[in-house]
Amino acid sequence: MKTVTLFPVEREGDRFIGIPARNDLEYRQLIAGYCGLQWSHDHRCYLMPYSRFHLNAIFQHFRAAEWYVNYSELRFSSTTRESPSTPSPETVHETVVIELEDYMHWMKQLRYSKNTINTYTGLLRVFFAYFHEKDPKEITNDDVEDFNKGYILEKGYSRVFQSQIISALKLFYMRFHSRELDIHHLERPRKAQRLPEVLSKAEVASLLMAVKNSKHRFMLSLIYSCGLRIGEALNIRLNDMDLDRRFVHIRHAKGAKDRFIPLGDRILDKMRQYMATYKPKDYLIEGRDGGAYSQSSARQVLIKAVSNTQITKHVTLHTLRHSYATHLLENGTDVRYIQELLGHNDPKTTMIYTHVSTNSLQKIRNPFDDLAI
Structure with missing residues (x-):
């Protein structure tokens, strides 16, 4: 079984989970299929904010591809901000793990592209890890708004990221729990009217x-x-x-x-x-x-x-x-x-x-x- 080792990164008093770069095609595809990672030129690795739901999400993402995630090195010095104890990736609600597996197979049967499947499942892992103690049946439209304010806007993620979350959730709740979440009232952000860069x-x-x-x-x-x-x-x-x-x-x-x-x-x-x-x-x-x-x-x-x-x-x-x-x-x-x-x-x-x-x-x-x- 292939292994990815996570490590701590401290930058300007903030803590991040470091994910190494690797010249491996399968590994690069896994990295590309996980939304929200930022490349750090200074540290030569991918970064995500250090928190339990982020660790849960990346753990589930790699585990779904049968990779072992070693997070034993995630220890920070006492000079950084005080934080909760090292999170356990096993705390993601078990229903999510089962249903995401079904969700992936269902999308494959509908002939969705590999990129779309990886993107949607990666986004859903991030979303459900944010509400790691909730069963998907308990998620409401208010929770989606809280995620938008407390995660997407707070972290400064793009309109595209926000819109893709909505698309992934609509498809997921069309497949499961359609009565628990009113997917027809999930609104997308307004599109930015940017013109494409063009070469002469x-x-x-x-x-x-x-x-x-x-x-x-x-x-x-x-x-x-x-x-x-x-x-x-x-x-x-x-x-x-x-x-x-x-x-x-x-x-x-x-x-x-x-x-x-x-x-x-x-x-x-x-x-x-x-x-x-x-x-x-x-x-x-x-x-x-x-x-x-x-x-x-x-x-x-x-x-x-x-x-x-x-x-x-x-x-x-x-x-x-x-x-x-x-x-x-x-x-x-x-x-x-x-x-x-x-x-x-x-x-x-x-x-x-x-x-x-x-x-x-x-x-x-x-x-x-x-x-x-």
């Missing part, structure tokens, strides 16, 4: 040219040229591509939807060169030991590439998708086609790119130019 075509070119490894350059080129989510790009198999018809079949994308993406001339040439050089066997982009390339490795490729350019914007892999959509719009592509290419259900989601496109904005005459000064 020149910035995209400089980014790709900064990647020396041809495999890594092809991967980023593919994401941009097809407007793919990172998970979609890394899940492409060889039999998903029809090079004669110049299409790639994106299967089981977000919302369990398939779609076809046309391949342009240049990416098609790059793809043929890449396949002749690397000879993938199953997935188009494979890891060193076979299988799909990992998302964390792809992110590291991007981070390194950005560091070798003069780009000062906050760039993620999704920025390439945003840039693709914006550049299509600036080239005169109809929004309805862009919606289809991106796989958006709601055209309102695609319309956000009309706000970041520069074509129309640059045509507006600035009234300052009319001043004779």
Whole structure:
């Protein structure tokens, strides 16, 4: 059985549970599936506030994947704030453990993605650990409001985190205890109207040219040229591509939807060169030991590439998708086609790119130019 060892971290008088980083794919997936962790560059580990319900939640998260959690080192010096005795992860209500196991299997049967299953179950463990002495049947809408005020807002977590908690709870109580919690009156936070970060075509070119490894350059080129989510790009198999018809079949994308993406001339040439050089066997982009390339490795490729350019914007892999959509719009592509290419259900989601496109904005005459000064 694999083991993860938790350790104490003290920062500015506050106490945290430290979770080490590890170059292990299963471990990284477990970390990615647990919401609320913060990466500390100073301590080179993941942090969560030190409390019984946090320890309970992370314990249950790893135990569900059959990992052993060693928390014997969680001792703090006497100079830190006084705290309750070392919590016991076994105090999570036993009903929660049983029902979350059922909940996971139920979501798998409904074909929810692995990321959604990990995210929802991780969030529910945090929520129910907060009320560790309560049976889920005893949870009320008032408890949800208390959790929102005392945990989400107090800790400064995002609107996305808050909204995902509501989604996870609604699905859980639809499956169990539907009469105990009025899920129809659980309100989501108002969405922030933020515009996506977009690179210019020149910035995209400089980014790709900064990647020396041809495999890594092809991967980023593919994401941009097809407007793919990172998970979609890394899940492409060889039999998903029809090079004669110049299409790639994106299967089981977000919302369990398939779609076809046309391949342009240049990416098609790059793809043929890449396949002749690397000879993938199953997935188009494979890891060193076979299988799909990992998302964390792809992110590291991007981070390194950005560091070798003069780009000062906050760039993620999704920025390439945003840039693709914006550049299509600036080239005169109809929004309805862009919606289809991106796989958006709601055209309102695609319309956000009309706000970041520069074509129309640059045509507006600035009234300052009319001043004779």
